[in-house]
Amino acid sequence: MSNPTKPQVAFYWCASCGGCEEAVVDLADGVLAVVDAVDIVFWPVALDFKRSDVEARPDGSIAVAFVNGAIRTSEQEEMAHMLRRKAQFLIAFGACSHLGGIPGLANLWDRESVLRGSYSEAPSVVNPEGTLPQESWQEDGRRVTLPAFRDTVRTLDQVVEVDYYIPGCPPTPKLLMDAVQAILSGALPPRGSVLAPDIALCDQCHLKATKPDRLLLASFKRPHQVLIDPETCLLSQGLLCLGPATRAGCEALCPHGNMPCTGCFGPTSRVHDVGAKLVSAVGSAFDASSPDAIEAVLSTIPDPVGTFYRYSLPASRLRRKVSQAAPAEAAQ
């Protein structure tokens, strides 16, 4: 039963992989301190509370709701609205909820092509009748329903107001711990803040001293194409490390493992559109002046959108691929 003296906390997942739930479990011993301090009233991945249990609670009675995952279905949208009503603080937890994340890359397709790709075109699928999931189905006098699958993947703040963001794919245990402590003690920055330092990742990277002021790369390389020197800035080795445009907070986990940063913490507050900012940065990092030479260097970046907007396509200024079909009608 809930203890009325402790602040009530809820966790929920939307379009996500489960890694953010894992991040909570990764608190390890720290989770005991959290459980001691708060009363968890909803956490579908770990505890057996139902949606109706949350619905029965008074509006605003939950102190904090952490929501991970992007918003893809009507059910996720309803849950976001419900938790918004029940919680005093709604926190977007992790890259998908914050910026759209990996599931957000589906904004390069639309509902029909995603369903067709997954249920009939994938090589591992046998579906000779071309059966696709239906929102409602009648059989033997029984009706079964599924949530609606939307055309566009959204960030949490594109469907409800969000109070704070905890970035990362997934957020680190330290970031979650710091956030819980900040909320419990009331020492919070202005509403709408991302709860991580507003500086570039390079400032936390042990390789920063070896990063040249000006880069003159001849080509870009992917990690499997080079023998990485662990003592030298990865970007200066031609690896497309997104550290210069990414918010700090993870303490350069990936460069520590000899992998370039792929930008999961999202941008600092000065960046307006991550992908366009990276286009700018890449355009300044190599030295070619004829159109052919430029194309030759750029061809070493095989997937610019997937690289620059890896975690943030729904949060970008363009949001999704423009299709020629009228999306408003397709959605009806």
Added chain:
Amino acid sequence: MEEQRVGTVNGQEPTIVAFFCTWCTYTAADLAGTSRMKYPPNVRIIRVMCSGRVDPQFVVEAFAQGADGVLIGGCHPGDCHYVEGNYKALRRIALLKRVLRTMGIEDERLRLEWISASEGDKVARVISEMVGAVRRLGRLDLPAKRRGWDAEVLPHGGPTEALAAAAAPDGR
């Protein structure tokens, strides 16, 4: 009136946002004006210090706010006042075009041209060509598209009252 029709976001006329380098293309546009050369009135010119000052974020923002095309004008290769700003623009625009193509925005909607201060006629020609090309593609009008995309979800922030009303037993 012509003035009002152009540039209204919901109108049918395309809008081109142009970033012109003050040292060359902006001066050329001035020359085109004082020489009374004719070009379509669909272009909104923004003066910048150099084509290398055009952050790709400006281009994306112009599209997001309703531009149907973006034109960038800079000094000819070798003539940039900041030595290599125009080469930087060339590299950025080449990469930005690949990004935009993947996002379903056609190549013709973004154009980079070298136009020196004396080439007023080229300003008129490039703007006419671009307005023609964008008109053939049709409007991009991302603000209207976003409204269409959002028709599938509840209004942002609105449902708190709406859902509460729906849940109220007396059907308020």
